[in-house]
Amino acid sequence: MSFCHARDFLFCSMCGTLLSFDSLHFARCPLCGFKRAAGDIEGRETRYTVTAEDIRRELKIEPFVILESAPVDDEAVQRAVVNEECPQCRHPQLEYYTKQLRSADEGQTVFYECPQCRHKFSINT
Known part of the structure:
Protein backbone atom coordinates (compact mmCIF):
# COMPACT_ATOMS: atom_id res chain seq x y z
CA MET A 1 0.00 0.00 0.00
CA SER A 2 1.50 3.32 -1.00
CA PHE A 3 1.43 6.39 1.19
CA CYS A 4 0.36 9.62 -0.49
CA HIS A 5 2.31 12.69 0.59
CA ALA A 6 -0.14 14.96 -1.23
CA ARG A 7 -3.01 15.50 1.19
CA ASP A 8 -5.58 16.48 -1.42
CA PHE A 9 -6.44 13.12 -3.02
CA LEU A 10 -9.57 12.74 -0.83
CA PHE A 11 -10.75 16.30 -1.48
CA CYS A 12 -12.57 17.90 -4.39
CA SER A 13 -10.25 19.60 -6.89
CA MET A 14 -12.90 22.22 -7.60
CA CYS A 15 -14.12 23.35 -4.15
CA GLY A 16 -12.01 21.51 -1.55
CA THR A 17 -14.87 19.55 0.05
CA LEU A 18 -14.19 16.02 1.35
CA LEU A 19 -15.18 13.49 -1.32
CA SER A 20 -17.95 10.97 -0.58
CA PHE A 21 -17.66 7.32 -1.67
CA ASP A 22 -21.15 6.70 -3.09
CA SER A 23 -20.02 4.04 -5.57
CA LEU A 24 -17.30 1.42 -6.05
CA HIS A 25 -16.23 3.21 -9.25
CA PHE A 26 -15.87 6.84 -8.18
CA ALA A 27 -15.82 9.34 -5.32
CA ARG A 28 -18.17 12.29 -5.67
CA CYS A 29 -18.16 15.76 -4.16
CA PRO A 30 -21.46 16.27 -2.28
CA LEU A 31 -21.25 20.04 -2.80
CA CYS A 32 -20.44 20.59 -6.49
CA GLY A 33 -20.77 17.08 -7.96
CA PHE A 34 -17.11 16.67 -9.06
CA LYS A 35 -16.18 13.00 -9.57
CA ARG A 36 -12.81 11.29 -9.11
CA ALA A 37 -12.18 7.75 -10.33
CA ALA A 38 -11.81 5.16 -7.56
CA GLY A 39 -8.62 3.95 -9.27
CA ASP A 40 -6.98 7.32 -8.46
CA ILE A 41 -7.62 6.71 -4.76
CA GLU A 42 -7.31 2.93 -4.52
CA GLY A 43 -4.28 1.66 -2.60
CA ARG A 44 -3.54 5.00 -0.92
CA GLU A 45 -3.01 5.08 2.83
CA THR A 46 -4.66 7.74 4.95
CA ARG A 47 -3.46 8.51 8.47
CA TYR A 48 -5.11 10.77 10.97
CA THR A 49 -5.09 11.36 14.70
CA VAL A 50 -8.13 11.70 16.93
CA THR A 51 -7.51 13.09 20.40
CA ALA A 52 -9.66 12.70 23.49
CA GLU A 53 -10.43 16.42 23.20
CA ASP A 54 -11.72 15.88 19.62
CA ILE A 55 -14.09 13.16 20.86
CA ARG A 56 -15.34 15.24 23.81
CA ARG A 57 -15.94 18.20 21.49
CA GLU A 58 -17.81 16.07 18.92
CA LEU A 59 -19.99 14.40 21.58
CA LYS A 60 -20.44 17.70 23.44
CA ILE A 61 -19.03 16.24 26.68
CA GLU A 62 -17.68 18.62 29.31
CA PRO A 63 -13.90 18.45 29.90
CA PHE A 64 -12.68 16.36 32.84
CA VAL A 65 -11.00 19.39 34.40
CA ILE A 66 -12.68 22.75 34.15
CA LEU A 67 -10.15 25.54 34.47
CA GLU A 68 -11.21 28.37 36.71
CA SER A 69 -11.37 31.67 34.93
CA ALA A 70 -9.33 34.58 36.16
CA PRO A 71 -11.26 36.87 38.51
CA VAL A 72 -12.86 39.92 36.96
CA ASP A 73 -11.30 43.25 37.97
CA ASP A 74 -14.38 44.17 40.03
CA GLU A 75 -14.32 40.84 41.87
CA ALA A 76 -12.29 41.05 45.07
CA VAL A 77 -10.02 38.09 45.72
CA GLN A 78 -9.93 37.09 49.38
CA ARG A 79 -6.54 35.72 50.49
Whole structure:
Protein backbone atom coordinates (compact mmCIF):
# COMPACT_ATOMS: atom_id res chain seq x y z
CA MET A 1 0.00 0.00 0.00
CA SER A 2 1.50 3.32 -1.00
CA PHE A 3 1.43 6.39 1.19
CA CYS A 4 0.36 9.62 -0.49
CA HIS A 5 2.31 12.69 0.59
CA ALA A 6 -0.14 14.96 -1.23
CA ARG A 7 -3.01 15.50 1.19
CA ASP A 8 -5.58 16.48 -1.42
CA PHE A 9 -6.44 13.12 -3.02
CA LEU A 10 -9.57 12.74 -0.83
CA PHE A 11 -10.75 16.30 -1.48
CA CYS A 12 -12.57 17.90 -4.39
CA SER A 13 -10.25 19.60 -6.89
CA MET A 14 -12.90 22.22 -7.60
CA CYS A 15 -14.12 23.35 -4.15
CA GLY A 16 -12.01 21.51 -1.55
CA THR A 17 -14.87 19.55 0.05
CA LEU A 18 -14.19 16.02 1.35
CA LEU A 19 -15.18 13.49 -1.32
CA SER A 20 -17.95 10.97 -0.58
CA PHE A 21 -17.66 7.32 -1.67
CA ASP A 22 -21.15 6.70 -3.09
CA SER A 23 -20.02 4.04 -5.57
CA LEU A 24 -17.30 1.42 -6.05
CA HIS A 25 -16.23 3.21 -9.25
CA PHE A 26 -15.87 6.84 -8.18
CA ALA A 27 -15.82 9.34 -5.32
CA ARG A 28 -18.17 12.29 -5.67
CA CYS A 29 -18.16 15.76 -4.16
CA PRO A 30 -21.46 16.27 -2.28
CA LEU A 31 -21.25 20.04 -2.80
CA CYS A 32 -20.44 20.59 -6.49
CA GLY A 33 -20.77 17.08 -7.96
CA PHE A 34 -17.11 16.67 -9.06
CA LYS A 35 -16.18 13.00 -9.57
CA ARG A 36 -12.81 11.29 -9.11
CA ALA A 37 -12.18 7.75 -10.33
CA ALA A 38 -11.81 5.16 -7.56
CA GLY A 39 -8.62 3.95 -9.27
CA ASP A 40 -6.98 7.32 -8.46
CA ILE A 41 -7.62 6.71 -4.76
CA GLU A 42 -7.31 2.93 -4.52
CA GLY A 43 -4.28 1.66 -2.60
CA ARG A 44 -3.54 5.00 -0.92
CA GLU A 45 -3.01 5.08 2.83
CA THR A 46 -4.66 7.74 4.95
CA ARG A 47 -3.46 8.51 8.47
CA TYR A 48 -5.11 10.77 10.97
CA THR A 49 -5.09 11.36 14.70
CA VAL A 50 -8.13 11.70 16.93
CA THR A 51 -7.51 13.09 20.40
CA ALA A 52 -9.66 12.70 23.49
CA GLU A 53 -10.43 16.42 23.20
CA ASP A 54 -11.72 15.88 19.62
CA ILE A 55 -14.09 13.16 20.86
CA ARG A 56 -15.34 15.24 23.81
CA ARG A 57 -15.94 18.20 21.49
CA GLU A 58 -17.81 16.07 18.92
CA LEU A 59 -19.99 14.40 21.58
CA LYS A 60 -20.44 17.70 23.44
CA ILE A 61 -19.03 16.24 26.68
CA GLU A 62 -17.68 18.62 29.31
CA PRO A 63 -13.90 18.45 29.90
CA PHE A 64 -12.68 16.36 32.84
CA VAL A 65 -11.00 19.39 34.40
CA ILE A 66 -12.68 22.75 34.15
CA LEU A 67 -10.15 25.54 34.47
CA GLU A 68 -11.21 28.37 36.71
CA SER A 69 -11.37 31.67 34.93
CA ALA A 70 -9.33 34.58 36.16
CA PRO A 71 -11.26 36.87 38.51
CA VAL A 72 -12.86 39.92 36.96
CA ASP A 73 -11.30 43.25 37.97
CA ASP A 74 -14.38 44.17 40.03
CA GLU A 75 -14.32 40.84 41.87
CA ALA A 76 -12.29 41.05 45.07
CA VAL A 77 -10.02 38.09 45.72
CA GLN A 78 -9.93 37.09 49.38
CA ARG A 79 -6.54 35.72 50.49
CA ALA A 80 -5.31 34.47 53.81
CA VAL A 81 -3.13 36.82 55.84
CA VAL A 82 -0.04 35.88 57.83
CA ASN A 83 1.88 37.99 60.35
CA GLU A 84 5.17 37.98 58.46
CA GLU A 85 7.20 41.04 57.53
CA CYS A 86 7.54 42.05 53.88
CA PRO A 87 11.22 41.74 52.90
CA GLN A 88 10.97 44.84 50.71
CA CYS A 89 8.93 47.46 52.59
CA ARG A 90 8.78 45.89 56.09
CA HIS A 91 4.96 45.88 56.18
CA PRO A 92 3.97 43.57 59.10
CA GLN A 93 1.52 41.35 57.18
CA LEU A 94 1.54 39.39 53.92
CA GLU A 95 -1.29 37.87 51.91
CA TYR A 96 -0.73 34.31 50.71
CA TYR A 97 -2.19 31.39 48.76
CA THR A 98 -0.89 27.91 47.93
CA LYS A 99 -0.74 25.73 44.80
CA GLN A 100 0.42 22.18 44.17
CA LEU A 101 2.83 22.76 41.27
CA ARG A 102 5.18 19.82 41.75
CA SER A 103 4.39 16.11 41.98
CA ALA A 104 1.87 14.99 44.61
CA ASP A 105 4.52 13.47 46.89
CA GLU A 106 6.32 16.82 47.20
CA GLY A 107 5.23 19.89 49.12
CA GLN A 108 3.15 22.73 47.81
CA THR A 109 4.29 26.19 46.72
CA VAL A 110 3.26 29.16 48.87
CA PHE A 111 2.85 32.49 47.05
CA TYR A 112 3.13 35.66 49.12
CA GLU A 113 2.15 39.22 48.20
CA CYS A 114 2.54 42.37 50.22
CA PRO A 115 -0.75 44.34 50.35
CA GLN A 116 1.18 47.60 50.66
CA CYS A 117 3.98 47.51 48.04
CA ARG A 118 2.70 44.51 45.99
CA HIS A 119 6.05 42.71 46.27
CA LYS A 120 5.57 39.04 45.31
CA PHE A 121 7.64 35.96 46.12
CA SER A 122 7.16 32.24 46.58
CA ILE A 123 8.53 29.45 48.78
CA ASN A 124 8.47 25.71 48.12
CA THR A 125 7.43 23.90 51.29
